[in-house]
């Protein structure tokens with residue numbers, strides 16, 4: 629039996645969709661009312677360790693989807709609760725949706741991911757770390773007034789779509805992929821000027837507006853921090869990952 633935690637979220641639903649015909653699946657959700665239809669649902673709240681211990685009973689493989697909690701110490705405690713519950717319940721292997729550089733960057737953006745990887749390693753359980761990039765879904769450029777603008781200095785983004793990351797996770801959970809390793813998952817590199825050209829519109833560089841999260845991320849992009857490329861996602865998918873240009877020209881793929 630495969631369990632997926634945080635299964636009511638955008639990523640969790642996509643993973644469940646891809647698993648439901650391939651394995652016995654249990655959706656672990658904090659509110660059963662929000663569980664994806666058509667699969668067994670169990671209540672498992674990251675803030676309620678006892679619920680996680682019960683939810684993971686009889687589970688062979690767990691996909692631990694990271695919590696959206698913004699407070700880092702609380703998020704680490706939530707993940708630690710899930711890892712402890714999995715070990716106590718006798719789960720045979722854990723896959724965790726981590727983040728790129730979680731192995732080498734123990735502070736900042738990846739602090740909770742790093743701590744969780746360490747917590748999983750400490751259990752001694754077989755593991756798979758699926759280190760995600762930023763999701764393309766949240767970065768799809770929009771054309772306004774016949775032009776496409778960004779503050780990215782034309783630098784590359786290695787984002788990937790949730791749908792491909794979900795499929796990669798489903799392949800790891802159901803396949804013969806060797807355990808005990810990490811996959812640094814990056815999507816096909818793209819730039820805003822390339823997208824503008826593909827869409828036949830003008831590209832214009834604009835300064836960041838304000839000090840919000842997008843300005844912070846644009847700073848990372850301008851510094852080239854999102855240009856790392858690996859073949860791990862393509863390897864897990866057995867095909868190239870979907871590009872931002874293909875999504876924009878082709879519309880939403882069937883889910």
Ligand SMILES: NC(=O)c1ccc[n+]([C@@H]2O[C@H](COP(=O)([O-])OP(=O)(O)OC[C@H]3O[C@@H](n4cnc5c(N)ncnc54)[C@H](OP(=O)(O)O)[C@@H]3O)[C@@H](O)[C@H]2O)c1
Pocket residue numbers: 633634635636637638639640657658659662672673674675693694695696697706725760761762763
């Ligand atoms: N790589 C990226 O660019 C990126 C971007 C955003 C987020 N993330 C991370 O990736 C995860 C999955 O992304 P997503 O797009 O699927 O996020 P999402 O749609 O916001 O889903 C978050 C999920 O977490 C569940 N959750 C929240 N608090 C919980 C708790 N205390 N116990 C158990 N479950 C809880 C939610 O349950 P309810 O349905 O009950 O609310 C929901 O199922 C996020 O949680 C976040 O850690 C990554």
